[in-house]
Each structure stands twice: as C-alpha cells, then as structure tokens.
Amino acid sequence: MTNDPTIGFLGCGKMATALAGGLVKTGFAGPERVLGSARSAASRDAFAAGTGEAKTFDATDGGNAQLAAASDVLVLSVKPYQLREMLRATANDRKPEALIVSVAAGVTLETLEAAAGKGARVVRVMPNTPSLVGAGAAGFTRGTHATAEDAAFVRSMLECVGVAEEVSEPLLNAVTAVSGSGPAYGFLFLEALADAGVKAGLPRDTAQRLAAATLRGAAAMVEETGEHPAVLKDRVCSPGGTTIAAVAALEEHGLRRAVHAAVAAAAARSKEMANE
Ligand SMILES: NC(=O)C1=CN([C@@H]2O[C@H](COP(=O)(O)OP(=O)(O)OC[C@H]3O[C@@H](n4cnc5c(N)ncnc54)[C@H](OP(=O)(O)O)[C@@H]3O)[C@@H](O)[C@H]2O)C=CC1
Numbered sequence: 001m002t003n004d005p006t007i008g009f010l011g012c013g014k015m016a017t018a019l020a021g022g023l024v025k026t027g028f029a030g031p032e033r034v035l036g037s038a039r040s041a042a043s044r045d046a047f048a049a050g051t052g053e054a055k056t057f058d059a060t061d062g063g064n065a066q067l068a069a070a071s072d073v074l075v076l077s078v079k080p081y082q083l084r085e086m087l088r089a090t091a092n093d094r095k096p097e098a099l100i101v102s103v104a105a106g107v108t109l110e111t112l113e114a115a116a117g118k119g120a121r122v123v124r125v126m127p128n129t130p131s132l133v134g135a136g137a138a139g140f141t142r143g144t145h146a147t148a149e150d151a152a153f154v155r156s157m158l159e160c161v162g163v164a165e166e167v168s169e170p171l172l173n174a175v176t177a178v179s180g181s182g183p184a185y186g187f188l189f190l191e192a193l194a195d196a197g198v199k200a201g202l203p204r205d206t207a208q209r210l211a212a213a214t215l216r217g218a219a220a221m222v223e224e225t226g227e228h229p230a231v232l233k234d235r236v237c238s239p240g241g242t243t244i245a246a247v248a249a250l251e252e253h254g255l256r257r258a259v260h261a262a263v264a265a266a267a268a269r270s271k272e273m274a275n276e
C-alpha cells in the first residue's frame with residue numbers, strides 16, 4: 001500500500017458519499033485523493049458536493065475503467081447484484097496491486113474473490129451512513145489474499161469515521177442487521193419520539209431537537225460509563241414515576257420483540273442476498 005493511496009468509489013451513491021465525505025471531513029484523505037464514478041450527473045454531483053469537490057467519472061463514458069486505473073484502493077459501492085459484473089468489467093484496468101474493498105450487503109468473499117481474479121486482495125466491509133458525521137459503526141473481514149497491512153489500512157480508514165470491528169465473515173450478516181441497517185431503526189424511533197412529543201404539545205423543531213439529543217445522550221452514556229444499558233435505564237425510572245409507566249407501555253407494545261424480529265429479518269435478508 002502506498003503512503004497516500006487514491007481511494008476510488010465505484011458507484012458514488014448514498015453509502016459512498018457518506019464514507020468518502022467522512023474521510024474528507026476528518027482529513028483522512030484530501031479531496032484530491034478521492035474519486036467517484038456513476039452513470040447519472042445527479043449521483044456524481046451529490047458525491048462531489050459531499051466530498052469537497054472530489055473528481056468524478058461518467059460511468060456511461062468509460063468512467064469506471066478510468067477510475068479503476070487511477071485507484072490504489074477501489075471501493076465497490078454499487079448495488080450488490082452489480083458487483084460481479086463491475087469486477088469483471090474493470091479487470092484489465094485495475095492496478096495489479098489495488099486493494100479491493102466491497103461495502104455491498106450480502107456479497108461473500110468467495111464471490112468477490114472469484115470475480116476479482118487470482119490473488120486479488122479483497123476486504124469486505126459493512127459500514128453505515130453516520131460515517132458522514134464521524135459517527136459510523138462498521139464491521140469488516142479480510143479475504144484470503146488480503147494482508148495484515150490491508151486490514152490495518154481498512155481499520156484506520158473506518159476508525160477515522162467511527163468505530164470498526166473485525167469479525168469472521170459469517171458474522172457480517174449480523175453486523176449488517178445491527179449497525180449497517182441500524183441507523184434506519186434509530187431514525188424511525190427518533191421520528192416516532194418526536195411525533196409523540198408533538199402530540200403531547202411540543203413544537204415540531206423543539207420535539208425533534210430534544211429527541212435527537214436524548215438518543216445521542218443515552219448512547220454516549222452507554223459508551224462512556226461502560227455500564228449495562230439496563231442499569232442506566234433503572235436510574236431513570238423513579239418508583240411509581242413517569243418513566244416506569246412509559247417503559248411498561250413499551251414492553252406491553254412489544255418493543256423488544258419488534259427489535260428482535262427486525263434484526264432477524266435483516267440478517268436473513270443479508271444471507272439470502274449472497275445467492276442473488
Ligand atoms: N445505504 C446504506 O446505508 C448502506 C449501503 N451499503 C451498500 O452500499 C452499496 C450502495 O448502496 P447505496 O449507496 O445505498 O445505493 P445508491 O443507489 O445510493 O448507490 C449506488 C450507486 O451506484 C451507481 N451506479 C449504478 N450503476 C452503476 C454503474 N454501472 N457504474 C457505476 N456506478 C453505478 C449509482 O448511480 P447512477 O444510478 O447514477 O449510476 C449510485 O451512485 C450497496 O451494495 C449496499 O448494500 C452498505 C452499508 C450501508
């Protein structure tokens with residue numbers, strides 16, 4: 001791996017823009033070391049806007065090959081079903097020593113390595129969109145030919161925009177279900193909390209600010225105190241008070257069961273996508 005690798009995002013949509021934007025924002029990579037390719041001008045413009053005007057390539061006009069030829073690290077960030085074709089299509093353009101990083105849900109190392117060709121160094125990552133604001137959570141696993149240095153590079157890239165955990169490949173389905181898809185659960189809960197606040201009489205913007213800060217605060221307390229979440233929850237519940245009344249209502253309406261079902265559904269879908 002060169003000292004200042006050029007990181008090319010093949011497919012520069014929502015996840016690529018969140019990750020690349022985070023890398024630029026935190027100074028991990030200057031915009032001159034970040035590239036993106038996509039078919040539509042809308043995707044390319046959004047990526048450029050989110051990354052301090054990183055260079056983009058038009059995929060309808062040989063852009064994927066140009067990006068592949070210029071990238072020391074090639075981040076595959078198209079839809080899962082497109083990955084095999086993208087790897088085959090850029091086979092003759094990629095630098096032989098390029099590190100291939102896939103962020104696609106469900107696509108296994110076996111599939112990636114077979115499509116990337118003999119000896120290809122591949123790391124499979126499951127990031128999430130809060131990478132954009134330096135609060136990402138990612139899991140990763142390295143392929144057969146990826147070196148310890150490759151894993152260290154990917155870890156440093158991910159830790160620049162949040163937390164990163166190296167896991168065995170089968171656990172990536174669970175990582176996808178917890179932290180890859182997880183921001184959506186958080187947004188849904190936050191939206192519901194703000195809506196309920198509006199119902200209780202708060203102005204919308206006040207309710208949303210309070211809900212977001214409260215969830216951020218709860219997460220920060222778990223991280224900073226190292227206490228079990230149940231212990232922290234118990235400290236909010238005064239005997240006969242408001243919180244225990246709310247907690248009882250959440251239990252009655254099946255919050256825990258709903259979360260278990262959601263994570264199981266996402267993990268099952270991730271597993272299923274390996275065969276598509
Ligand atoms: N969104 C998320 O929270 C997360 C997504 N992921 C993974 O990231 C990947 C991308 O998902 P997401 O960012 O949500 O999806 P998007 O649809 O936002 O991004 C896909 C990108 O690929 C581009 N694209 C499509 N076809 C081509 C092509 N032939 N050549 C080059 N670019 C192309 C699209 O632009 P255009 O159509 O203009 O070409 C678009 O920019 C998926 O594999 C997903 O599993 C992983 C973790 C979290």
Ligand SMILES: O=C(O)[C@@H]1CCC=N1
Pocket residue numbers: 105176180181
């Ligand atoms: O919904 C998806 O399939 C992708 C993977 C994790 C988050 N978004």
